[in-house]
Amino acid sequence: MQKYIVQKYGGTSVGTPEKIKNVAGKIKSYTDRGIKVCVVVSAMGKTTDQLIDLARQITDDASDREMDMLLSTGEQVSISLLAMALHAAGTSAVSFTGSQAEVITNGMFSNAKIESINSEKLLKAFEKNDVLIVAGFQGIDKDGNITTLGRGGSDTSAVALAASLGIKDCEIYTDVDGVYTADPRVVSSPRKLSEISYDEMLELARLGAGVLHSRSVEFAKKYNINLIVRSSYNDVEGTTIKPKEDMMEKFIISGITSKNDEAKFTIRDIPDQPGIAQTLFSRLGEKNIYVDMIVQSTGKDNHATISFTVLKKDFKTVNDICESVKKELKASEVTSSQEIATVSAVGVGMLSTAGVAGRMFKVFSEHNINIEMISTSEIGISCVINEIYAELAVKALHKEFLEK
């Protein structure tokens, strides 16, 4: 039976003509083994940034439609060059823009969602070609306008193509060779995971592991696609993100992450009454503020305290909202800090394994690190601490859970 695979190569993997030829060689190593490949590519290296810069020289207020029109040229250049490189290597290949592959999206310019793909047309093209190259990150709406998919878009394109073509495996080639139990820049010898479940990967992505955007993982989970993260620079086995039930080995903890792009706000001593959280968070929602952790505690005399974290870039807006909500709800004070880090342990087996939380808090305590907020999910525990202790905490937690 004919074997198929989807592969996605990011911008750095196709950053120069030389690198594009290398990618062609890698793809050919699959077609030489009789595997047909659907390839998704991003724009070359810094192309997207250069295009954005061109637009800025025209106006600071470009319409989303025209911005998508502009940016989508980046991938179109990559797909044609990769097709040429494959032809030069003697491999049959044909390229498709998002429009040509009929990647139909909703009409949300700059952040579109894929609704369908013309898999029939693509499967027909597979009859004559060993390789189909599809521009990532782009599609068209039902009126034919070009739309781009926003952050993590090319990964999402790749997973959507796998789902649409009925292909089980989707390799995401990047500049790291897999998903690690911690950031190698922080922990000296993190372990590479050979497998991880969708939910753990989602939690890792949310908590600061930058390998994959959560959107593509969610998509893969929905359609049961095996996502394989691996390096375009070597042949090392990567990490497979797959259904929990398909996993061979299960660690309690699959990774330790930290991120410091958030700020913490606390509104103290709000006279407790129904709707106080709703007042605050609907106000934040109106301004499109992304709220990450939320902790509410009820203090003395029926007064509540709410703490939450938001992206640092929204600090000013959030501070204004908090001050006005404070007055409205007659709270005592608003405090905030930008010097925080969120350190998290992620793992499917965690909450079902007794004592993990306890072991985690003990590590903080042993290192005299004060925990400012705690939040738990089904597969992770996150602690907000002063950011100066972030590296120390990641190292200590990695040692406790992953180096024993």
Add this chain to the structure above:
Amino acid sequence: MQKYIVQKYGGTSVGTPEKIKNVAGKIKSYTDRGIKVCVVVSAMGKTTDQLIDLARQITDDASDREMDMLLSTGEQVSISLLAMALHAAGTSAVSFTGSQAEVITNGMFSNAKIESINSEKLLKAFEKNDVLIVAGFQGIDKDGNITTLGRGGSDTSAVALAASLGIKDCEIYTDVDGVYTADPRVVSSPRKLSEISYDEMLELARLGAGVLHSRSVEFAKKYNINLIVRSSYNDVEGTTIKPKEDMMEKFIISGITSKNDEAKFTIRDIPDQPGIAQTLFSRLGEKNIYVDMIVQSTGKDNHATISFTVLKKDFKTVNDICESVKKELKASEVTSSQEIATVSAVGVGMLSTAGVAGRMFKVFSEHNINIEMISTSEIGISCVINEIYAELAVKALHKEFLEK
């Protein structure tokens, strides 16, 4: 009644963000007067060359389909940036790729012919927008593959849009402000023509005047579109290319041209018999050699001599063919020269005005310039001379016919 116009801006006119803003200002001066504008733009400045260079770094033998996929991104960048500039200037505008405007071509990659345009869709877009921006040089075939139109492609796109939308006037903005009676680099004070007929313009284009590619003029002639050549750098009135019968003033001679990109071949003393010309020129045709002038004379003893001109770049191939034809047809010798120039006088009134040819040859004779070949068409006379006399001949002819 709503007024419409088509405008085309070439690569140098949109070469930088600053120039794109200038073009937006020029377009706005039309919409401010209530005129709706369909704008066709080329790729910015050297973009196409840069893309070709990228492809060369991959392979010397890129497929035409992928080359068209690559090159068509150039115009897509221009249309989006121009739309942004128009929006910033407060003008409603929307951009279309060749695919979106449904510029349907035959499937001849790199040199496609336009078959139809979805004028209904474009006219509908005019209901909401004062300006439609369409990528020049590109279309799609019936299977949705991107095709480019080859040399002069954007001008052709502009004329095709005018024809399809039923718009009478098509302005071609370029870096000169019109069609001149001679090359300003050769003749010190050439006259700018306010009008010229399609046929004269075609003859000028064929004979070396570089302003317009003959293809767009032919298209304009076929659909009776007024083509107006003018400068994107000033507001000077340009030259209108229009039906002969619509012209107000008629000169005998509308221009003197010269070109020196050709070489001359002569096969001497071919025993005359039916089919000798056919033998030679079908052989050249098989190799896709473009033959410009052909002169055949019958000499003594029923022996013929054939002279013809071809592009210098084909010199080697043509020489080989001539040598083999010489043997086959038992001709006496093949001579050739690359040091020739073709100097021409073009004008609708020419052949019907007695004595023009005589006056022309007299000018050559007065300056001791030997004429090596003469060829006449309905509206022009061309003489092949030694290229060192080309400038002198153009100046003298311009003085004789256009400065009196």
